[in-house]
Structures are given as structure tokens and as C-alpha cells.
Amino acid sequence: MMHVVVQPRILRQAAEKNSNPVAASERVSLPAANIVAVESGWNIQIAAPGLTKESFQLKVEGRNLELRAAYPSTEADGQKRLRREFGEGVLSRTFQLPDTADTTAIQARYEAGVLTIHLPKKAPVKVEIA
Amino acid sequence: MKLIQHQPATNASRFDQFVDEFFNRGLNSFFGGDHFASSPSVNVFETNTDYLIEVAAPGLEKQDFEVKVEGEFLIISSEKAQRAGQETDGKYLRKEFNYATFSRSFRLPDSVQADQIKASYENGVLNLTLPKSEMEVQKYRTIEIE
Numbered sequence: 001m002m003h004v005v006v007q008p009r010i011l012r013q014a015a016e017k018n019s020n021p022v023a024a025s026e027r028v029s030l031p032a033a034n035i036v037a038v039e040s041g042w043n044i045q046i047a048a049p050g051l052t053k054e055s056f057q058l059k060v061e062g063r064n065l066e067l068r069a070a071y072p073s074t075e076a077d078g079q080k081r082l083r084r085e086f087g088e089g090v091l092s093r094t095f096q097l098p099d100t101a102d103t104t105a106i107q108a109r110y111e112a113g114v115l116t117i118h119l120p121k122k123a124p125v126k127v128e129i130a
Numbered sequence: 131m132k133l134i135q136h137q138p139a140t141n142a143s144r145f146d147q148f149v150d151e152f153f154n155r156g157l158n159s160f161f162g163g164d165h166f167a168s169s170p171s172v173n174v175f176e177t178n179t180d181y182l183i184e185v186a187a188p189g190l191e192k193q194d195f196e197v198k199v200e201g202e203f204l205i206i207s208s209e210k211a212q213r214a215g216q217e218t219d220g221k222y223l224r225k226e227f228n229y230a231t232f233s234r235s236f237r238l239p240d241s242v243q244a245d246q247i248k249a250s251y252e253n254g255v256l257n258l259t260l261p262k263s264e265m266e267v268q269k270y271r272t273i274e275i276e
Contacts, residue, residue, distance in 0.1 A: 047227045
């Protein structure tokens with residue numbers, strides 16, 4: 001079977017790094033992401049329902065943007081689990097940023113279960129002609 | 131007595147859902163390098179007095195949801211009207227989730243009081259509380275030891 005992975009031109013997802021060693025009991029999953037090109041740069045939307053904004057860790061390392069968020073591990077007392085499809089373990093995903101992104105001015109906002117990361121473009125450098 | 135997810139065999143929205151998924155997938159999906167989520171994940175818990183259902187549908191507003199009981203089925207769906215200008219704000223380079231149109235159904239146990247179901251939407255999760263009938267609750271009462 002042909003298996004071709006086409007990498008998006010601008011934002012490529014970097015290979016999952018082992019920079020965050022996790023306990024064996026922690027289930028790490030890859031959150032779904034939408035990437036939207038806007039005039040001022042890019043918006044990365046991460047589907048992360050049921051968290052709070054304090055749950056997220058975002059860091060830039062070189063050209064990688066690393067996202068990590070942990071769900072609270074405890075299940076409420078007296079609750080019997082009949083089905084569990086989300087809300088457990090750790091969400092982790094790394095994005096490789098384009099050279100044209102201004103990594104010093106990244107902004108993030110958590111709303112309705114979606115973390116939106118705004119990645120601005122670098123201001124163009126103008127060369128004065130003497 | 132279990133909450134069993136029900137997939138209706140004939141559902142008009144099935145086709146729409148297929149079309150929706152088909153056209154929202156990137157070219158990558160044809161080659162097996164991508165995935166797309168449009169049907170929300172669900173958690174179901176049971177306590178002595180209630181069933182609790184959590185539906186993960188990030189990026190919506192509470193008025194986008196419809197929750198109804200039809201016969202023995204609980205049907206949770208969303209219909210988010212595209213806001214004017216929303217799609218033209220930017221160009222999608224990658225699209226892996228969109229919960230704007232979905233429908234999930236559950237077969238309700240007889241013990242649920244269908245007219246007492248409560249729902250709230252918070253942090254992208256629709257929380258439903260389905261109280262059990264008095265009869266069912268009494269089965270679980272603890273007996274004081276004198």
C-alpha cells in the first residue's frame with residue numbers, strides 16, 4: 001500500500017521528542033490541531049476540552065513550539081466509569097515554527113476548550129536606499 | 131442497566147456528516163498521513179443517584195447544542211451556523227477538528243428520569259446529569275448498622 005505523508009509547507013510537526021520523560025502510567029496523546037493562516041501570522045487551534053488555562057505549558061525551544069497539558073488524575077469519589085474516551089493523561093504536541101514567525105511575541109488564549117496560539121509574522125525589514 | 135451508544139441505521143444526517151468529513155479532510159488523509167475529528171469523544175460515569183455524560187465538543191457555544199429525548203434515546207447534536215466572515219478570516223492550512231455539526235445518540239436505561247436531565251457547557255465540555263428514578267436510587271441506599 002502506498003503511504004505518502006505530505007508535510008504542510010509552512011508548519012511541520014516536529015517528531016515527538018523525549019525531552020519530557022513521563023511516568024509509565026501517564027497516557028500521552030496528541031491533541032487535534034487546526035492551523036489557520038491569517039494576515040498577521042498564524043493561529044494554531046488546539047482541541048483541549050475540560051482543562052483550565054493554568055493546565056497548559058507552552059515553551060519555545062529554538063524553532064520548536066512545545067505544548068503540554070495534563071488532566072487532573074483523580075476521578076471523583078463514588079463515580080463508576082462506564083466509558084472514558086477523553087480527559088485522561090497528558091496532551092503533548094510539538095510544532096516546528098517557520099523562520100518567518102516572531103517567537104518572542106507568541107500569544108495564547110484558552111476559550112471553550114480550545115487553546116488558540118497566535119504566532120505573529122516577523123515585521124519585514126526595510127532597507128533604506130541611500 | 132447500561133448506557134449503550136446507539137447508532138441509528140437510517141439517519142439523514144449520516145450522509146451530511148460523510149460529505150462534511152470528506153471535504154474537510156486535507157489531501158493528506160487520502161494517503162494515510164492525517165486524521166480528522168468531527169464526532170466528539172464521550173465519557174460516561176455512574177453514581178448512586180445519577181448518570182453523568184461528558185461530551186468533548188470544544189469550540190462551540192451553549193446555544194449551538196440540542197439535547198433531546200426521543201423514546202428511549204437521548205440525542206445530543208450541534209448545529210453551529212457559520213458566522214459571517216468566519217471562514218474568510220484566514221485560510222486553513224491544516225484542519226483536524228471541527229465539531230460544528232455532529233449527532234450522538236445513547237439508549238437510556240429505564241431508570242432515568244428523562245424530564246429531569248440537566249446540561250451545562252464549560253471549557254469545551256457538555257456536561258449532562260441524568261438523575262435515576264427514586265426506585266433505582268433506593269436500591270443503593272446504605273443500611274445503618276445499629
